[in-house]
Amino acid sequence: MEDPIGDYKGKNCVVFGASSDVGREMGRHLSQSGVNLCLIDLDVYGSDALVEEVKRPGSGTKVLHRLVTSGDEDDFTKAVDEAASELGSIDYLICAYYLEEVKSREPDDLSIDRWDELLEEWVLNYFLVARAVVPHMIPREMGRVIFVNTTTGYTGEGEGEGALTGGGSIHECACSSAITGMMTSIARDIIPKGISVNGISLGPDYENDMERAIWATDFWLSGLCEYACGQVLRLY
């Protein structure tokens, strides 16, 4: 069986949204587990201090950091090609948008400006980074991709009867469900090439329960999920 849970020796991973709460935690966990990383951030959110935060001292793992401009196809391609060249290959891709930024916005915001901004930064950039990474996985017929979104894509903003999540905006809800739709379609296209794509939907308390997000990441990256594709772990 291919790599059981947590056996990451010699693996290489691209983390998009690496300065986000979730991206940083996942990056730190993977680095400590022996994974070489290329951390990719949007230039408006990224921080150069990230590498030192994520890298485990003395671990010998590589940690690269690249800044890209939102929606810039060439930037994404260049960053990923450089990562593949410096690391030798790419085994994993984790897309972890800056959910803390989403949550900091007013839930009642109905502005069109905010929609245009979030659609590009979240959905379109997930597409761009995945489209840049997957061609590096195809020749080896091996790869794992994880898209992170929020449970609001299933439940709405969450006030009122039956509410589960709380606090989402119309923009967040639409982006989250769009990401699930995009993920399932991409999964179907590339599972025949040996690459699996799955999702992690985080609930409103995810900052206080990062362990479950890490657990879900380990699960989707493991050999146990060789045949699981196009699915979502919803962490309410």
Added chain:
Amino acid sequence: MDLGDKVSLVTGGAGGIGTEVCERLAALGSFVYVCDIKGATEVANCINAKYQEPRADSAKCDISSREEVEAMYALISEQRDGVDILINNAAVYGPLKAHNFPDISYEHFTRTIQVDLSGAMYCTLLAVPYMKQKGWGRIIFTAAPMSSSGIPSPYLAGKAGFIGLTKYLSQRFSQDGIWTFALALRHVDTPLIRRVMESRGWDPEEGVRAMHEKSSTGRMIAPEEIADVYAHFILASSPRISGTVIFADGGITYLR
């Protein structure tokens, strides 16, 4: 209840499903704006020919353009105050060839999602304040199941985005009289599906026959049946159905 005092806007109104919905709403008494890039005038004329008084007008608009949508709403506000019933139905499929990931171009992806999702978002965000003020509104999304097979990622991303939109709007605004509803469609017999088959080198008639057989109900869904469901929702008397997403797919999503 008839819809004599209601104004409807149907995006993609000149397409297979859209035209049926426009005709159904007009038959129920609503004044209908037929919104599309082309063909809207013909549909509006066809509707008006059936009645003594005008019941439809064309609203030529590329809904992927925020400016065009804003201009369309400004015109509707001037002519008839605002939109009471919004049917977010417009969609483009994208290039009919080379649509598999990762061969999809960024231009293809953005263009498709801009029409399919952003267009609906623009129309919705501009409709809600008027509906809220009036204390009545209906917003319907022609969606698709998140797990649909064989559908390009930008098209499915846009259609799946409607699920979150439907849930949000219902939870936030149903107490204001704005009810939302989504029909997640597959296997509807439209001209688009035949064009997709032709682009893939299939005989459309053979393809349609195969799709009829693949459906658990033994046949594809007709556009007029979709219009029936939309009308049923618009005329419903219970707010409890707001926020509902129904799979109208011949049982494919859950039974296969």
